[in-house]
Amino acid sequence: MEKLVNIIFYNIDHSIRLYRMFAQKKLREHGFKITIDQWLVIKCILENPDITQHELSELVFKDNASVTRIIDLLIKAGYLEKETNPEDRRKFMLHVTKEGEEVIRNVHEVVLQNRSIALNGINQKELETADAVLRKIIANCKQ
């Protein structure tokens, strides 16, 4: 076999998987009871208060089904509330609770640290090239 490590897709897969484990571990170590995915969902709702679940799923690259389930868990955890949208009863209005806002605020610092550690020793130019490559892959796979 062409050595796995020579195939970019394996390194993409490997890097994101390790980063997620790394980031999740840091959250755990700081005592936060929230997953990376749940954090991302709350963050997106805070930044886009009128967002629907469907729009949310596109923003975070997740399936509608996954978003539904993540939201269920966030509601159970007390970080989120939902209410039927009276303008269109198919949709819901999502509302981040005080507890939800607090978690996001507290987690923010850790997330910044994580990113900084994970990107250590990579210069801006390299990062931009890597980013451009990833965007091309994204575009190519969308066909």
Next chain:
Amino acid sequence: MEKLVNIIFYNIDHSIRLYRMFAQKKLREHGFKITIDQWLVIKCILENPDITQHELSELVFKDNASVTRIIDLLIKAGYLEKETNPEDRRKFMLHVTKEGEEVIRNVHEVVLQNRSIALNGINQKELETADAVLRKIIANCKQ
């Protein structure tokens, strides 16, 4: 929020997710009844006939538990057989069946096409830079 698309980790996540969906769809379209992960596991066993499940899990960046379950499914599908290793009864000897070998042979062409399509318009230099960045991230997250 810093725009999601400006954060490299989101693009890493997005690209590998889209590539997997793209590749899986191609396999389906060609009538193959196998997942990308299952394909990868068989491929690795063929290339490393004496590999243990634990070594396999490191090779494909998966948890032991995931590997156990993927192997179960592969055995059910008739692509794989396992037998206790008499030298060390904690381990198993994994054996790819004729059907398993055939699937790998047939899928190979599609996989090459997929990679080629996904990497369209990306030159060697860019690819190497991206790869180097990913390797650095991997190293940084291993600490």
Next chain:
DNA sequence: AAAATTTAATTGACATATCAATTATTTAAA
């Protein structure tokens, strides 16, 4: 050799991913 430790694999529990089917509602078409 018996006890303690390590290792390989499995299992259980829960979160997420993906696809397909379904329900409820809205919008467009006849």
Next chain:
DNA sequence: TTTAAATAATTGATATGTCAATTAAATTTT
């Protein structure tokens, strides 16, 4: 306006990811 089509969200089924606990076997220590 009734019907048909489209949209938003949910649910079910199955695969995989992750962690923790467990089992079985091998290795090391005492």
